[in-house]
Amino acid sequence: MTAGFDVAVIGLGAMGSAALSFLAARGAKTIGIDAYFPAHALSSSHGDSRLIRLGYFEDPSYVPLLQRAYRNWRDLETRLRADVLTITGVLQIGADDGKVVAGTRASCRMHGLPHEVLDRADMARRFPAFQLDEDEIAVLDPQGGYLRPEVAVMGYLKLAAQDGAVLHFGERVTAIETSDGGVKICTADGQYRAKKVVVATGSWIAELVPQLQAHAVPIRQVVAWYQPRDGFATEPQRMPCFLRDEGAEGSYFGFPAIGVDGVKVGRHAHFREPIDPNQPNPPVNDADTSLLDGFISKRVPAAAGLRVNAVTCRYTMLPSEDFLLDLAPGNPNVVVASPCSGHGFKFTSVVGEILADLALEGGTNLPIAAFSFDAMNRFVAARKPV
Ligand SMILES: Cc1cc2nc3c(=O)[nH]c(=O)nc-3n(C[C@H](O)[C@H](O)[C@H](O)COP(=O)(O)OP(=O)(O)OC[C@H]3O[C@@H](n4cnc5c(N)ncnc54)[C@H](O)[C@@H]3O)c2cc1C
Incomplete structure (x- = not known):
């Protein structure tokens, strides 16, 4: 067995790489x-x-965590000397009383956040890429934008290594056992002893966290890229990132033409089809492309040129579609980080800090009470039919 570590982090995606970096720092x-x-x-x-x-x-209570996340993203950029976060603004488009528009306005009002409300004529003048219905409006969040996920993950790992973390890739953890007041981590290649372990294994989380077996559901997600019809209107300076509320059909998200593939769009949670995390992602099919082609033609016609790429990836949903960041019930040496129900990436820079707090201090001053096992179990109990 390898000599002991203070903390082992299992899974080095967004959440695990950030946790490792905060811990090593x-x-x-x-x-x-x-x-x-x-x-x-x-x-x-x-x-x-x-x-x-x-x-x-989604809920104004996320805003303080986001404010911290923004600060931490800028710190990451300073340490890396690389761009991770680009501000383009984010438009949230839909009916005035719909979930996305009304929820955004409520969040902005509660926290005194700058925002602009634009009607159909304002949108046609300022952001001509988008097509709005007569009764729709948009709320512009001027602080919104996009993150570069690969730069962030690789950047956090680089900083962790610089700060002394040991990195093992291509090694699957098969079991976590409690031993001698700490934990033993077993892989096909060896065993490691640590005082604490952070489990951040994304769509595989239920394999190592039995309490999530009935609750964490990996689903298929599809995104597609389109060559713009109007290259001028779809440039980031004229086309903010967006979220679009389609009522009962759910919400769509998208980005301006920020790379060679053009404008990227997807529907949040797509068709909600569960997948097996140990199988390759199921390929893109006609139903996927016809959904996204139809959306872009109708709602972002300036971007609706040739579809040049479409890929399947995965969300992992919890019952409330929230996060779970907590110590494992009955085992304070195990810190659990859920993959965050398809909206967690923007929080990565604060989740890393929270996970480091939980592992080193056993708690955190950051507001995460809503993301506990107790909160998840209460949600599940409340929605069960009596
Ligand atoms: C298409 C798409 C679009 C999204 N859009 C947004 C967005 O616009 N904004 C936003 O905020 N969020 C968004 N999200 C959500 C966000 O990206 C996720 O919440 C986040 O990336 C989850 O990161 P993770 O580290 O939990 O999981 P992962 O990135 O999956 O990392 C888990 C890691 O654990 C490793 N692992 C698993 N099992 C083991 C094991 N037994 N032993 C060792 N290692 C293991 C895996 O190899 C993997 O590298 C989107 C997600 C998708 C898929």
């Missing part, structure tokens, strides 16, 4: 282990771009 003796080579195609942390926005429609 605080002087902890750490090891990070990943079954593959981050940020790989089976993970949830690749694909060029991730949205970040401050006026969070």
Whole structure:
């Protein structure tokens, strides 16, 4: 058995790489282990771009964490001397009383966040790439933009290594056992002893965290890239990132033409089809492309040129579609980081800090009470039919 570490981090995607970096920066003796080579195609942390926005429609209680995340993203950029976060603004488009628009306005009001409300005529004048219905409006979050996931993950790993973390890639953890007041981590290649372990294994999380077996569901997600019809209107200076509320059909997200592949779009949670995390992602099919082609033609006609790429990746959903960041029930040496229900990337820079707090201090001053096992179990109990 290898000599002991203060903390072992299992899974080095977004959440694990950030945790490892925060832990190593605080002087902890750490090891990070990943079954593959981050940020790989089976993970949830690749694909060029991730949205970040401050006026969070999902719930205003996320805003303080986001404010901390923004600060930490800028710190990461300073340490890396690389661009990770680009501000383009984010437009949240839909009916005035719909979930996305009303939720964004409520969040902005509650936290005094700058935002602009634009009607259909304002949008046609300022952001001509988008097509709005008569009764729709948009809320512009001027602090929104996009993150570069691969730069962030590889950057956190680089900083962790510089700060002394040991990195093992291509090594799958098969079991975590409690031993001698700490933990024993077993892989096909060896065993490691640590005082604490952070489990951040994305869509595979239920394999090492039995309490999540009935609750963490990996689903198929599809995104596609289109060559713009109007290259001028779809440049980032004229086309902010966006979220679009389609009522009962759910919400779509998208990015301006920030790379050679053009404009990227997807529907949040797509068709909600569960997948087996140990199988390759199921290929893109006609139903996927016709959904996204139809959306872009109708709602972002300036971008609806040739579809040049489409890929399948994975979300992992919890019942409330929130996060779970907590100590394992009955085992305070095990810290659990869920893959965050398809909207976690923007929080990575603060989740890393939280996970380091939980591993080294057993708690955190950051507001995560809503992301506990107790909160998840209460949610599940409340929705069960009596
Ligand atoms: C298409 C798509 C679009 C998204 N868009 C946004 C967005 O716009 N904004 C936003 O905020 N969020 C977004 N998200 C969500 C966000 O990207 C995820 O919440 C986040 O990337 C999850 O990161 P993770 O580290 O938990 O998981 P992963 O990136 O999957 O990392 C888990 C790692 O654990 C490793 N692992 C698994 N099992 C083992 C084991 N037994 N032993 C060792 N290693 C193991 C894996 O190899 C993997 O590298 C999106 C997600 C997808 C897929």
